[in-house]
Amino acid sequence: MNRSFETHIIREEKSLDGLWNFKMKGFEKNYTLPVPGCWEQHPDFISHRGKGTYSKTVCVKKTSNLRLEFKGVSHTADVYFDGKKIAHHYNAYTPFSAILKNVTAGEHELKVEADNTFGEHSALHIPNDYYTYGGIIRPVTMEYIPDVYIKHIHFTPLFENGAWSGKTQVCISNISSCNKTITLRTSLADKVCEKTVEIGADCEIICEFEQIYTDIKPWSSSNPHLYLLKAEIDGDDLIERVGFRTISFDKTRLYINGESVFLKGVNRHEDFASFGSALSLQMHCTDLDLIENLGANAVRTSHYPNDERFLDMCDERGIFVWEENHARGLELEQMQNPNFERQCKDCIYEMIQNHYNHPSIIIWGILNECASNTCEGAQMYKTQFEQIKTLDTSRPTSFASNKRYTDLSLGYPDIVSYNIYCGWYHVNDSNAELNRLYDWIQTTDGKDKPMIISEFGAGGIYGYRDSARAKWSEERQMDILEENINTYLNNNKLTGIFIWLFADCRVDESWSFGTRPKSQNNKGLFDIYRREKLALSKVKELFK
Ligand code: ADA
Numbered sequence: 001m002n003r004s005f006e007t008h009i010i011r012e013e014k015s016l017d018g019l020w021n022f023k024m025k026g027f028e029k030n031y032t033l034p035v036p037g038c039w040e041q042h043p044d045f046i047s048h049r050g051k052g053t054y055s056k057t058v059c060v061k062k063t064s065n066l067r068l069e070f071k072g073v074s075h076t077a078d079v080y081f082d083g084k085k086i087a088h089h090y091n092a093y094t095p096f097s098a099i100l101k102n103v104t105a106g107e108h109e110l111k112v113e114a115d116n117t118f119g120e121h122s123a124l125h126i127p128n129d130y131y132t133y134g135g136i137i138r139p140v141t142m143e144y145i146p147d148v149y150i151k152h153i154h155f156t157p158l159f160e161n162g163a164w165s166g167k168t169q170v171c172i173s174n175i176s177s178c179n180k181t182i183t184l185r186t187s188l189a190d191k192v193c194e195k196t197v198e199i200g201a202d203c204e205i206i207c208e209f210e211q212i213y214t215d216i217k218p219w220s221s222s223n224p225h226l227y228l229l230k231a232e233i234d235g236d237d238l239i240e241r242v243g244f245r246t247i248s249f250d251k252t253r254l255y256i257n258g259e260s261v262f263l264k265g266v267n268r269h270e271d272f273a274s275f276g277s278a279l280s281l282q283m284h285c286t287d288l289d290l291i292e293n294l295g296a297n298a299v300r301t302s303h304y305p306n307d308e309r310f311l312d313m314c315d316e317r318g319i320f321v322w323e324e325n326h327a328r329g330l331e332l333e334q335m336q337n338p339n340f341e342r343q344c345k346d347c348i349y350e351m352i353q354n355h356y357n358h359p360s361i362i363i364w365g366i367l368n369e370c371a372s373n374t375c376e377g378a379q380m381y382k383t384q385f386e387q388i389k390t391l392d393t394s395r396p397t398s399f400a401s402n403k404r405y406t407d408l409s410l411g412y413p414d415i416v417s418y419n420i421y422c423g424w425y426h427v428n429d430s431n432a433e434l435n436r437l438y439d440w441i442q443t444t445d446g447k448d449k450p451m452i453i454s455e456f457g458a459g460g461i462y463g464y465r466d467s468a469r470a471k472w473s474e475e476r477q478m479d480i481l482e483e484n485i486n487t488y489l490n491n492n493k494l495t496g497i498f499i500w501l502f503a504d505c506r507v508d509e510s511w512s513f514g515t516r517p518k519s520q521n522n523k524g525l526f527d528i529y530r531r532e533k534l535a536l537s538k539v540k541e542l543f544k
Pocket of ligand 1 (some may be wrong): 129222328368369402455500519523
């Protein structure tokens with residue numbers, strides 16, 4: 001199951017997860033690998049970067065149109081059906097689909113070529129302080145769809161004059177070569193709607209409804225109430241899950257349903273020991289159990305869009321999410337890669353298009369620690385924030401800057417966020433640093449905006465205890481986190497903080513920080529197996 005609730009009652013779907021045949025370019029042998037999975041989990045490919053081909057015979061039980069959905073292939077996918085190319089997609093962390101018309105009943109061959117190599121073709125997946133694994137890392141589904149099917153639904157809640165209302169947009173696609181007339185029925189909370197519309201051949205339309213809802217239980221952190229939004233046409237349906245909540249902000253604070261919130265969060269990479277970025281439902285669930293147990297109320301999906309099952313569980317648990325597009329630490333030269341703009345644009349579009357309905361997502365982020373201190377870089381930040389606002393005006397935006405005192409892009413997001421590593425890379429006194437930085441921000445276009453510390457932390461190697469509290473010891477990590485958290489929780493300039501990092505992750509050895517001990521980013525509160533470090537109990541005490 002690729003969501004935590006049923007998305008169809010009428011539309012038939014079949015999971016294609018399981019064992020697939022696998023061939024790695026340059027290797028003789030035939031393998032069988034699990035989907036979802038990363039090929040690094042196989043001993044022959046532990047550190048192999050290359051092109052691998054997954055194949056599988058799929059049994060189509062009745063002649064029909066099909067929709068194949070891939071939740072994540074790392075990092076570039078070329079998909080073939082009976083030898084014919086049906087999709088090409090770049091980026092490991094966003095879903096994509098392919099429509100096949102009138103497929104005959106019987107057996108067919110599905111082939112996915114996955115490529116995790118680096119080079120100019122890949123502007124966002126580069127050697128980095130996390131690992132780009134290879135493979136079909138998230139679930140795959142095959143759906144039987146009629147000629148006219150429901151493509152997606154977006155719901156935007158609104159609270160005005162003491163009443164909840166909401167805008168529902170249903171995108172319906174006609175893949176046939178004739179005009180069609182269809183009747184759309186939707187239901188949400190106490191409201192049912194019906195509309196009859198015409199759709200031209202090979203066209204899609206958006207049907208829009210605005211309605212007032214009564215007796216609504218809003219979605220909040222302490223009571224994350226969710227509603228099913230059902231859309232139905234003849235022979236097809238789509239069910240989404242939504243929440244009623246508003247997000248607003250003023251000069252210093254972020255508000256959910258008009259109430260000020262302070263984000264006590266962690267940054268998290270989707271990475272777990274030898275399973276890499278192909279996290280199972282159980283692993284996502286365990287991570288959230290650990291996050292809740294810590295007393296945190298927020299997660300930043302550093303540095304890419306996350307698995308929808310994880311976001312579903314954040315919705316269910318009332319965990320706030322800062323979700324961001326995929327990019328980390330790119331220099332201006334890397335942002336000038338001819339593929340950069342298009343790959344970012346696609347990533348932002350796919351992230352918002354697919355994750356629009358999650359009430360837990362309260363901030364859209366972009367371009368972590370990129371060249372926001374250059375004029376050319378600032379222009380790219382501006383363009384990307386403008387793109388976000390064309391897709392969603394209901395959520396504030398931000399980016400995590402590390403360009404202290406030189407950032408030129410602070411005027412573009414709604415929230416100003418900084419990654420500062422007091423006691424680790426930077427000066428020891430976090431209070432002095434925060435005040436200095438805040439005062440400087442007030443002299444820039446970032447003034448009068450709420451502020452978040454989007455990263456702070458320190459390295460601590462699991463099991464390395466030292467009474468001298470040496471660098472890399474669990475003791476030193478705990479001391480640094482304690483000093484930082486005490487400052488930030490007692491400073492009314494901030495509206496949130498995110499610890500770097502929830503759990504250790506693998507890093508790419510060819511990257512310039514390839515000297516990191518164990519080739520891992522060791523700033524996790526847990527190690528890569530989720531064994532807790534000393535700092536955990538301290539953070540727990542301070543967060544609670
Ligand atoms: C940055 C970056 C993270 C990580 C961190 C660190 O702030 O955003 O991805 O690399 O530094 O551990 O140094």
